[in-house]
Amino acid sequence: MPVAIVGVGELPQGQSSLPNTMVLHEQLARLALADAGLALKDVDALLTLSPRSDAYLIHATGLAEHLGIRPAVALTLEAGGAAPAAMVDTARGLIEAGTATTVLILAADMPLGGVSRNTYVSNLAEAGPIHPDLERPYGPSVPSMFATVARAHMDRYGTNAEHLAAIAMQNRLAASRHPNAHYREPFNFEAYAKSKLIADPLRLLDCAPVSDGGGAIIVTSVERAGESRKSAVNVLGSGFSMGHLHLSAAPSLTAFAAGDALDRALKQAKLQRSDIDVALVYDCFTIAMLINVEDLGLAAKGEAGPAFVAGRFAPSASGELPINPHGGLLSHGHPARAGGMGNLVEAVMQLRDAAGDRQIANPNVAMVHGMGGVFATHGVLLLGRSS
């Protein structure tokens, strides 16, 4: 039983004025339900992530309690930035098995509002992708782990600051056309090169911001989606992969497992890479975008940097394959545990032709890639315009 996305909700990313993370979830839920023409009482499955800013024994069950609903299923998933894809795939399983009919998926966090920023960054380094025994004693920050990969890629392929800057600038220009984006002021190479070194060779403008935000989507069967208020977006395929959890266990420091996830999703959807009209690639750092684009097979190894400089992936009429028309995590925002939810929401907006100033011309197939850890685990969704 094929499934479809029939509702989305998103609020401006960045410093939220909402009182707490539960209220953010509630507002996103109401937005997505209104978008789908559904009510809270219609939800019989609720899937969430555990926000870093607001911990519960079972977050989804706590959220149901807050919302005053008693869905048959309330699950909190854990897959890092691959979670949005994992949540949609879980929804498929629930719907196909007949366990649920209307699945509300919420991924949101308030690292700026929920806790102080410093506490958040510190928690991320201690309970994030850093190995507690083998890495933490040496004092790495998350940016510094990505920086070791950046230098390895530079040493091996000649990747340079101009390549990384092209990615940062492309995302910022795209975000300037998105009303919900956290950072919307375009910058040039000089500004990039002047931004402070966080972990050499990565600068501040190589790093995604810390944002309050996230999003919500509603998944139901394609059969029931026919009754929805807005055009539905079909889930064509999904695929997952992992190579390691900690970078210390990665077999390579310049190539990772994202391509396997896309291969599996393409096989399921019976599609080719050339069928992808718009790609949403997980870019918590510029180097993450560059390497993920290569590992996904959208550019040969060592060629993504020059391709970004040449505008091959620009989300405009000139781009061969538009990537991240919303500005990515780098500029649209990185809402902590909910990082990558923006990629999923944007794919739906693009396939509905509802992306306003940043709309790609007539996309039929969107690829949504999410990544957890330092290139550790990957989730890919292929979504299609409903015919």
Place this chain on the structure above:
Amino acid sequence: MKHPAPRAGSTSAPHFEAAKQGRLLLPHCAACAKFHWPPQAACPHCDGAADWREAKGTGTLATYSVVYRAVNPELKDDAPYVIAFVDLDEGVRLFTNIVDAKAADLKSGLGVQCRFEPSMDAELWVPVFALTAQA
């Protein structure tokens, strides 16, 4: 540098206990005679049982980053410092610090030599590395 302590009793504790004695101890498989890293349930090469064996402590700098903004509050005063992966002669890659080196002197491929520094747990020391010329 004040190294945050690894956890006592973890799978890799023998590595850090040996560091206190000035020895670089790594998981090693008796069946296939290969080293591996990180410590894991069985030898990744042949699924044999892993034991611990002393390594020479020499290798090359694989990649590194200079951390200008420390995350752990106890390391704020140590920044900037260098985190790195080093490729040991035994064929494994270790995450570590490069000590006593200026950022400008660092380059991937340079030779490195192991040293040992205390962590905040007196029983568990950590292997760090210096450029060979300065070791």
